[in-house]
Amino acid sequence: MLYIKCPYCGLRAQKEFSYGGDATVKRPNINEEVSSEDWDNFVYMRKSPRGKHIELWQHIAGCRQWIKVQRDTATHEIFQTAKVTEEIR
Amino acid sequence: MQKYSVFSLIKNAFSNHQNWEVAWKDPTPKSEYDVVIIGGGGHGLATAYYLAKEHNIRNVAIIEKGWIGGGNVGRNTTIIRSNFMYDANARFNEFGMDLWRNLSQELNFNVMFSPRGIINLAHSDAQMNAYARRGNSMRLNGIDAKLLDRDEVKKLIPMADFSDEVRFPIFGGLMQPSAGTARHDAVAWGYARQADDMGVDIIQHCEVTGFDVVNGKIKGIRTSRGDIKAKKVGLCVAGSTNILAEKLNMTLPIETHVLQACVSEPVKPLLDGVVTFGAGHFYISQSDKGEMVMGGDLDGYNSYAQRGNLPTIQHVLTGGLALFPFLSRLKMLRTWGGIMDMSMDGSPIIDKTHIEGLYLNCGWCYGGFKSTPVSGWTFAHTIAKDQVHELNSELRLNRFSTGHLLDEKGLGTKTWIG
Amino acid sequence: MSQPFRLNKEGLINRNKKISFTFNGKKLFGYEGDTIASALIANGIHLVGRSFKYHRPRGFFGAGVEEPNAKLQVEFNGHSEPNVNATEMELVEGLSATSQNCWPSVNFDVGAINNFLKMFFPAGFYYKTFMWPKSFWYKIYEPFIRKAAGLGVASIEKDKERYEHKFEYCDLLVTGSGPSGLASAYAAAKNGAKVILAEDKPRFGGTLLTDDVSIDNLSGKDWAEKIITELKSMPNVTVKNRSQVFGYYDHNMLVMFERVSDHLEKKSKFTPRQRLWYIRAKETILSTGSIERPIVFGNNDTPGIFLSAAAKEYMKVYGVLVGKKPLIFTNNDSAYETALEFKKNNVEPIILDTREEHSSELIDEAKSKGIDIRFSHGVIVANGYKKVKSAKIGKLNKDKNSFEKIETVDCDCICVSGFWTPSVHLASQSGNKLKYEEKIDAFIPDKKKQHETSVGAANGSFTLEESLKHGFENGSNLSAKITETKTEISIPNVNEKKYGAHDKFWCMPLPKNENPKRFVDFQNDVSVSDIEIALREGYRSIEHVKRYTTLGMATDQGRTSNLNGLQLVSNIENKIVPEVGHTTFRPPFTPITIGTIVGREVGMEYMPTRKTPMHEWHEKNNAVFVDAGAWKRPRYYKLGSETLFEASKREAKNVRENVGICDVTTLGKIDIKGPDAAEFLNRVYTNAWMKLPVGKARYGLMLREDGIVMDDGTTTRISENHYHMTTTTAQAANVLSHLEYYLQIVWPELNVNVVSTTEQWAGAAIAGPKSRDMLSKLYPDLDVSNEALPFMSYKEAEFFGVPSRIFRISFSGELAYEINVKSDHGMFMWEKMMEVGKDFGNQPYGTEALSTLRIEMGHVAGPELDGRTIPSDVSLNGLVSKKKDFIGKNSLGREAFNVESRQKIVGLIPIDRKSSIPEGSHIVQDQNAKLPNPKLGHVSSSCWSVENNNPFSLAIMKDGKNMIGKKFFAVSPLKNKSIEVEVISSHYVDPEGKRVRS
CATH class of the missing domain: 3.50.50.60 (FAD/NAD(P)-binding domain)
Structure with a gap:
């Protein structure tokens, strides 16, 4: 079971969280024109690297905040967690 | 090639089994092939076999990073079925069922396909209705399906929990009697042996490090054992698709996830068919060796680790006990994980790509094993003819932009929700 | 009763407490602190099981987790458990153990015929045969193989343990x-x-x-x-x-x-x-x-052959001798300790040491005690079928690949040590x-x-x-x-005693013309020759060897065999061991009962049961419940001997004619607050939300980004910056997460907060033509007229002294209201409603009647919103704004969603007005067409229309908009039914929606 540091609540067991996938997906702005290609990429294309992956989790059984987690998809090691408003690099 | 039979077995016994030939050779890669298939798993091996057999293309190499059959073909829970709702998936896999039924004889290798049936259990009327929709669709497609009521289920699996002390009682189920199981390793080895015999080079421990693409055309691949030229290249690396796609600057509607399975210690035969629980993520069958083979749910986050965590196993087995309380006293012997290409609508992709001569076979989610023969068959056709076959005409990449999706579960793009 | 192999004083067992047990029906005893294994050995019993493939007699080999052979069927505490490791299971009073995988008995096992035919069963033999005739595999060969395989027998009794x-x-x-x-x-x-x-x-x-x-x-x-x-x-x-x-x-x-x-x-x-x-x-x-590893030699699986450390453990921990005429076969010093322990207990061992004569602290001590040590010696083959009787031993030549001298020595046990892993x-x-x-x-x-x-x-x-x-x-x-x-x-x-170097020696050669089985993996019967065959046939990766021969895949997970297997492969392949690599170690270390992994979430505790505040009332009033996720909802209230069909018809009819109340607590409820709440709703829902006045409700439809309908429900503007959203029961949690996602990640600039209030409110719907009359009695001080409380409006008022919310919304298509009170007041509200409702013919109705009511009105629900439908499929495109952007809008323009023949919801009635159309049926033009028969759509929901007194169904049909008036067949091959149907509008009752506004 992963051990995820919620930036609001501290280290918590994975079962308190739900997963949200690739955090680098950026939704096209509301009320702005977008090409179908860009739109389809937003809906269906995901980064799925072997190695460092920035992803979303939601602390559903805690503060209910969505957070960013940088995790290695090969070893599951977590390098960094952050609020969604913060950058992970 | 040496033919396998009871007679050859007896004959060899008298020479102390000293005269068996190798099942496949260990060639060094040539500098050029007509077709290079990347991935020595079930689908890659089957593709090479059908290229040679159906299309007489024999100057073919299979490039495998590790050892053949080491990916999901050797890690799955061996279920074979065609109980799909969408016509495209149903007809594709039913064609595959016909291949399965003759596979042992065709490959002269006992893949132990057994039509022991699969039952999807329902625990509410709403679920029964959803299964009826799927089952009727199967029947109209000429696939066998039966709707079972509670009593009929009880006759088939009396050891399931039919007591009053059960949270989600069994209402009935949908059964595909012709579905079944096979010996997974044997499928890989059987295809490898025949492909090798027809001239295919099976190259193990050879990692693809790059692609040679010139003016939108594939020219060859770069590997840890040198460059190999190829007129056509087929990608058949479910689980690692995204890694190779990255080398081609392609992004695909696929996420990579780990799925665990486990087996119990072997016990005497108790369960004949495959059963899936309808109120949780759990399915089970009993292997010929006597082990209960069980699985159910993704670990639920992107992963390339062929290992998972215990809470997922716990979650899956909790469903198992809800269905079969007797499992409580059996012991879990071994758990393992496999890496899945989770496509955004839950259905696979077998298609050409924007790069001429490069073909894609991926997105199998957790259902690749059952499609091994038909995947190889259609992929071989797609490569040989440079066009999709009718059977995979809806399994194309462009469905994600046209909207012609094949979402069997209706879950959308959250691939990690089983 | 004596225990012939129990020492008089050694060991850590409690000799003051005898424990009786049975083995294969025979009554025996041991002591507190014994394992089943130590007690059996004390009683001179070694033959305990048969091997997996050849059914060879097997005894104990180890004294703990490393044991490959001694797996027993054990009954204790009233439950029978298969594959119990006899070297680990502690003896308890009344335990009864039996041998597995043998018939009729462990002493005489018919399956042992396999041992004589073993030359025909090399590794992987089953891949090469059993293929003809084709039908025989599943029908004849495989059932036979399955019966022969497996170890113990799983009891199908429910486990009573915790x-x-x-x-x-x-x-x-x-x-x-x-x-x-x-x-x-x-x-x-x-x-x-x-x-x-x-x-x-x-x-x-x-x-x-x-x-x-x-x-x-x-x-x-x-x-x-x-x-x-x-x-x-x-x-x-x-x-x-x-x-x-x-x-x-x-x-x-x-x-x-x-x-x-x-x-x-x-x-x-x-x-x-x-x-x-x-x-x-x-x-x-x-x-x-x-864990000590063995040295491989001929018939090394014979009962009476032990790991040397296990033999020592039996003496020192359990006070038990594994034999009285031991051969110690070793390539290192540690086994000398076992020999010395034997000697201490007045048993004369012979040590066979594969090393050339040399000296070390232990060797010297053994020598000084007069122990017979034979250097450059090893066991070639053990003799004896059900128990070791003697051993053919040999003096190894310098290269250790042949023998200078061979002789036979008597022994009753062989203690082997090939060093430590x-x-x-x-x-x-x-x-x-x-x-x-x-x-x-x-x-x-x-x-x-x-x-x-x-x-x-x-x-x-x-x-x-x-x-x-x-x-x-x-x-x-x-x-x-x-x-x-x-x-x-x-x-x-x-x-401590200093050990000398061990001998890198792990497998005894065989003399010419002798070919006894030399086992590497005991439990799975994998021998040296099996590994040789696998390599010969090209299964050269260690993983291929493992899978082809099943080496290390038994319940002991190869604890005593993996490394020897590796050595063998590296020898034959001429590689060093690290080049061959090892197979993966996977959890668990030893097999764990599934009951332990699952814990307390069994039976009724498999999933939490969510009950509404009115649950007890429903129970008392003969509600039959249906599971809705974790919730229990009344499906119908049974009167007398009514069936589901009769009860739901009665309840639905009563709503259409009088008034009924329905517990709608389970609907998801989300409180939405903040100055940007309207803008947020406007982005979340497909329809317009900017102009909803305070005190008004609106039906809303939300999509996923891929254009598929996600959920629907009404949202009410409670005050300027406060909205109350309802979701379907099934989607409540998903919708909340969805809203939080957009607020926190996509549009953090919106000043809005959301929180689930599902558990805070108890809800009851009051529906039917008499609902206003009933409402006026429930709220005597409130003007509930159509003018004062019109359709889609909202009011707050006291309900007999407790605060409540009144929503004039309708799912049934009738004049209807929904009342919410704090959960604590739910039961009070319900009972009051039942009391007041008497005068109006009020009856409670369950989800089945609710379904009937919504189906004949053409209102869509779960079966239509199945994660594959877009708004126009379910005739809700009127709710899709063309003017503004919203979640999923851009996906609606895609080709497949706009084809001329796109599917659309329709109504179906049977031509005979009698035959109910099973849900899940498909619509076809020709019921007798040859397969595959093209499908034109499917029946999503069916009911008996209480309004028109005939069956009615909703279906999602290809080109649905152009099908009205046409006739087709709704076929359900699963139920062997084909019903001729006419396509009509999906709004079967009150298509203009007059009633809800009346």
Whole structure:
């Protein structure tokens, strides 16, 4: 079971969280024109690297905040967690 | 090639089994092939076999990073079925069922396909209705399906929990009697042996490090054992698709996830068919060796680790006990994980790509094993003819932009929700 | 009753307490502290089972987890359990054990015919045959194979035992209480660290219980006892025996299972049988020790052949002799200790040492005691079928590939030692890539991957001095980093025997023209020749060898066979062992009962049961419940002998004619507050929300970004910046997460907060033409006229003194209201409604009637919104704004969603007005067409229209908009039904929606 540091609540067991996938997906702005290609990429294309992956989790059984987690998809090691408003690099 | 039979077995016994030939050779890669298939798993091996057999293309190499059959073909829970709702998936896999039924004889290798049936259990009327929709669709497609009521289920699996002390009682189920199981390793080895015999080079421990693409055309691949030229290249690396796609600057509607399975210690035969629980993520069958083979749910986050965590196993087995309380006293012997290409609508992709001569076979989610023969068959056709076959005409990449999706579960793009 | 092989005084068993048990029906006894194995051996019983494939007689080989053979069917506490490891299971009064995988008995097993036909059953034989005729595989061959396979028999009785889970956090977890483990735990404890020390066996001390050593002038055993006693007295230490750490998972999560009560004669009702511990450790000491590996020789699987350390353990721990005429067959010094122990108990061993004559402390001691030692010797083949009677032994030539002399010696047991293999399972599971240590011919942990530190034998250090030193040092250093306290501990003085070098020798050659089976993996019957065949046939990767021969895949997971298998492969392939590599170590270390893994979530506790505040009333009034996710909802209220069909028809009819009330508490409710709430709703829903006045409700439709309908429901503007959203029961949690996602990630600039209030409110719908009359009696002081409280409006008012919310909304299509009160008042509200409603013919109605009402109105629900439909499919495109943007809008323009013949919802009625159309039927043009028969759509919901008194269904049909008035067949091959139907509008009742506005 992963051990995820919620930036609001501290280290918590994975079962308190739900997963949200690739955090680098950026939704096209509301009320702005977008090409179908860009739109389809937003809906269906995901980064799925072997190695460092920035992803979303939601602390559903805690503060209910969505957070960013940088995790290695090969070893599951977590390098960094952050609020969604913060950058992970 | 040496033919396998009871007679050859007896004959060899008298020479102390000293005269068996190798099942496949260990060639060094040539500098050029007509077709290079990347991935020595079930689908890659089957593709090479059908290229040679159906299309007489024999100057073919299979490039495998590790050892053949080491990916999901050797890690799955061996279920074979065609109980799909969408016509495209149903007809594709039913064609595959016909291949399965003759596979042992065709490959002269006992893949132990057994039509022991699969039952999807329902625990509410709403679920029964959803299964009826799927089952009727199967029947109209000429696939066998039966709707079972509670009593009929009880006759088939009396050891399931039919007591009053059960949270989600069994209402009935949908059964595909012709579905079944096979010996997974044997499928890989059987295809490898025949492909090798027809001239295919099976190259193990050879990692693809790059692609040679010139003016939108594939020219060859770069590997840890040198460059190999190829007129056509087929990608058949479910689980690692995204890694190779990255080398081609392609992004695909696929996420990579780990799925665990486990087996119990072997016990005497108790369960004949495959059963899936309808109120949780759990399915089970009993292997010929006597082990209960069980699985159910993704670990639920992107992963390339062929290992998972215990809470997922716990979650899956909790469903198992809800269905079969007797499992409580059996012991879990071994758990393992496999890496899945989770496509955004839950259905696979077998298609050409924007790069001429490069073909894609991926997105199998957790259902690749059952499609091994038909995947190889259609992929071989797609490569040989440079066009999709009718059977995979809806399994194309462009469905994600046209909207012609094949979402069997209706879950959308959250691939990690089983 | 005597025990011919029990020593008079040795051992740690309690000789004051006899325990009776049966084995294969025979009454026997042992002592408290015995395992089934030690008790049977004490009674001179060695033949306990038959092997998997050849049904060869098998006895005990080890004394613990390494045991490959002795798996028994054991009945105790009224339950029969298969595959119980006899060397681990402690003896309890009344236990009854039987042999497995043999018929009719372990002594005479018909299956043993396989042993005589074994030449025809080499590795992988089943891949080469059983293929003709085709139909025979599934019908004839496979059932036969299945019957022959399997070990024990699973009972299908429900398990009455209780299993528990426990979650722990600690600074240091120590896995194994041998010398290095004790030292680590002790040093860490002294530094004030929170320590958990886990020992798999019932007794603490590991090899200290059996080795002839002293520490600080105490015997190993006494020193272990002293340390354990002190550890137990410390508040920061948890010491657990019968507890095995079996899995090392991500982020330093280790899992342990504790055998709490199987060894107890009596236990209280709530004592669990086993307990699973999830332990999050900051640091982990892996002091799991090592397992002796055998040397491979002919018929090495014969009962009476033991690992040499096991033989010693039987003497020293259980006071049991594994034989009285032992042969000790070794390539190293450790087996000399076994020989000396025999000698001490007046048994004369013969030592066969594969090494050339040389000297070491132990050899000298054995010599001085007059033990017969034969250097450059080994066992070629064991003689005897059900028990070793003698052994053909040989003097090896210099190259150790042939014999200078062969003779036969009598013996009744052979104790074999091929040196030691560190137990690296947990380290490997943690992600540690192992490295091959030439010095000990085995793998040891390499650079740490998580917070694991291997010490002692698990790390390849086989001397006590080194083990203790590493234990103390690592325990101290690792814990000091956490507690920032360092207590100096002096490392105790150790007295142990020095071992000489071992012989890198692991498989005996065979003399010419002799071909006995030399087993590598006992349980799966994998022999040297099987591995040779696999390699010959090209299965050369170690994983291929494993899978083709099944080496190491039995229930003992190859603990005594893996390394020998590797050696064999590397020899034949002319490679060094690390090049061949090893197969993966996977959890669990030993098999764990599934009951333990699952814990308490069994039976009715499989999933929590959510009940509404009115649940008890429903129960008392004969509600039949239906599961809606975790919720229980009344499906119908049964009057007398009514069926579901009759009851739901009655309830629905009563709503259409009078008034009914329905518990709608389970609907998801979300409070939405903030100045940007309207803008947020406007983006979330497909329709317009900017102009909804306070006190008004609106129906809304939300999509996923891929354009598929996600959920629907009404949202009410409670006040300027406060909205109350309802969702379907099924989607409540998803919708909340969805809203939070957009607010927190996509549009953080919107000043809006959302929170679930599903549990805060009890809800009841009042529906039917008389609902307004009833409402006026429920709210005597409120103007409930159509003008004052029109359709889609909202009011707050007191309900008999408690605050309540009144929504004039309708799912049934009738004039209807929904009342919400605080959950605590739910029952009060419901009972009041029932009381007041009497005058209006009110009856409660369940989900089935609710379905009928909504279906005949053409309102869509779960079966239509199945995750594949877009708004126009379900005739809700009127709610899709063309003017503004919203979630999923851009997807609606896609080709497939706009084809001319796109599917659309329609109504179906049977031509005969009688035949109900089964849900899940498909619509076809020609019911007799040949397959595949093209499908034009499917029936999503069916009901008996109480309004028109005939069946009515909703269907989603290709080109639905152009199908009205046409006739088709709704076919359900599964139910053998084909019904001719006419396509009509999906709004079968009150298509103009007059009633809801009346």
